[in-house]
Amino acid sequence: MVNLESASDRHKAAGRLAPGTPVYLDHAATTPMLPEALAAMVAELVHTGNPSSLHNAGRRARRVVEESREQIALAFGARPSEVVFTSGGTEADNLAVKGLFWARQSGPRPRRRVLATAIEHHAVLDSVQWLGEHQNADVEWLSVDSAGLLSPEVLRAAIERDPDSVALVSVMWANNEVGAVQPITRLAEVAAEFGIPFHSDAVQAAGQLPVSLAASGATALTVTGHKIGGPVGAGALLLARGVDPVPVLHGGGQERDVRSGTLDTAAIRAFAVAVEHATARRDEHAARIGQLRDNLVDRILSIVPDAILNGPAPGEHRLPGNAHFSFPGCEGDALLMLLDAKGVACSTGSACTAGVAQPSHVLLAMGADKFRARGSLRFTFGRTSTQADVDALGTVIGEVVERARRAVRQAAPPAAASQAGPIAAAAAS
């Protein structure tokens, strides 16, 4: 039994948070809001006005939205009319995948093939899957190499099997788990050669890489505010002119009739401020977090020599702010819990079902076995990251990995030994 009586020293969080500030290494999940974006949002929330209204208050709001649209267009190599505001990345991905597929069903011959990589974010992955299960789409998952990269030749071969039957291609610009950066321009070029719409989820790439609708040659790009210092709930589909996806949301006909719903003026304003800020400092920012990342990779590999860096080697094919490891003999959720208890926030990188971590579909698609896929952790850097974060992780990662290994080792012989005393053990025979 454990005594429950009053604790003499009641440091409730004893040992939980390491002294000092918590270490946030999960910028790929969401980022702290940029103070300027926050200020702009709060300032805007004070005002009344629906940007679709014709009176003065509406015109005022409309002006804010359109200025924001122009800033975002400029930052992402698009025309203002090519910015379709959405509630975020998930909605933009749904609109691109479903809307472009549906739009390609009219015409003399319906195009049923949907080509996407097996490592897409669930917003694309599940949309594509849904088209396959409910809309008669023929889904083809494009295979990636062990680093998570798609070769333009693989895409070309898939298209060439029957070019006229392809409805669309969707390949994410940068992967949210392992940070793999695809050769988007070359992939878009292949699709364009056959006149096939090409969508790319650039949610993770934005702010770290030069993301441009025009320069990439893509038909549609997904971006979202909260991964680059903006608010949650504002994002956009950058949609080339002349492309008309069938809407997912029907209603008042806002946003080129493609995405109905009253625009969130304050969130869009803050989104634009964040985009502008991120774009202005992008190269310097990428270099800075790339250095932090390289330092973290070195530290982890020196402390845990058998750790495996998943994804492409640091360099042009990897997001500068991403490090993703498998720790052999560990379970990712145990690592996460132990690090959390030490004040370090990171992620297993993969989706959860009711809080239960599933083996990452990304790592599995890269050929990792189930155990490697389970024992993985993602560390991602952003604007507020510092060397102190790397140092803090370096201080604790060794003991945390050792502990997590012990937990797996002792669970190995099922049910045996456990806590049973000698009496029970003898009697059980």
Place this chain on the structure above:
Amino acid sequence: MTALRVLAAMSGGVDSAVAAARAAEAGHEVTGVHLALSANPTSYRTGARGCCTLEDARDARRAADVIGIPFYVWDMAERFAADVVDDFVAEYARGNTPNPCLRCNEKIKFAAVLDRAVALGFDAVCTGHHARLVPVEDRESGDSAGPLAGGLTGQVRLARSADPAKDQSYVLGVLTAAQLSRAMFPLGDSTKVQVRAEAARRGLAVAEKPDSHDVCFIADGDTQGFLTSKLGASPGPIVDHDGQVVGSHQGSYGFTIGQRRGLRIGSPAADGRARYVLDIEPVSGTVRVGPPELLDVDEIVAVRPVWSGRAPSSEPMAAEVQLRAHGETFPATCWLDDGSLRIRLERPARGVARGQAAVLYDGDTVLGSGTISQTALADAALPVSARS
């Protein structure tokens, strides 16, 4: 008191939420963990209450947030399927009547979960069970068992809850002294009514959540249907105690010794009296029935004995025995014989099912337990249910 690192198992119910809150309030460093026991927790079921729905996971998380403790979900589905669900099915197939809650405590909460917790640096596992752990004076050293004396907390004894109607010491009777030394049951001194009132006072939304009664992994409460789906139909005869075939059934595993309802014996028995299940012979698929007095037993063999405190000597000892959850206790003499526990009841008990635990008590204190494997009536010409 030293603050301990405590893993609070949180089912999503009111008891485990209040238990976690009390442990945190006492100054321990508490982490809430919900055990995902179902391989496919996709439903928001209503009606049947269990411990593995999405809604329960959400309720547990919400309670942890209100208490202000970290919270995680641990995936125990594989272990639970192997150690509890498969065992449940196999036991029924053998003609036994298992208690899955007891098995879950023995194999999951205080074995797989406790072991993992200890390996990850926790000192103890806290649950919302209604039972008490009372420190025992260590007479040899003369020390009273302080919270961290001897092993983790020194010797403890497991005792019944202050709320007799909610007492769960029976389903904890399978735990060893070592397991109990790392257990924490903060609710033992409280009644259920007090626990609910406290939950409301603490702002825990689960205050009014109904108690779970059903087997948590059988969503609709239809144990018979669940077993049929796992084991398939296997028809056999229902035979009266005199050997006469009086009916048939679709699977002997659907029956429990002592059961009266649902026998569907067409004609009334020759003596016009009600018939009860006396025995189940899984190999031949025969279910034997008879009048209630043939259900009386006073000799019990229980295998795999486990001791909550020190193991007794081989001398016979007096104890009270409880033979099913929420059942009455019977005065008895018990002794160890070749690794098994022998129990002689002072007066016969009726309807004792193989597979249930026989838990030995000394007053309120649990001494230990064994799994019932044979029963007999000493004075009867024929033991009604004796096999090894």
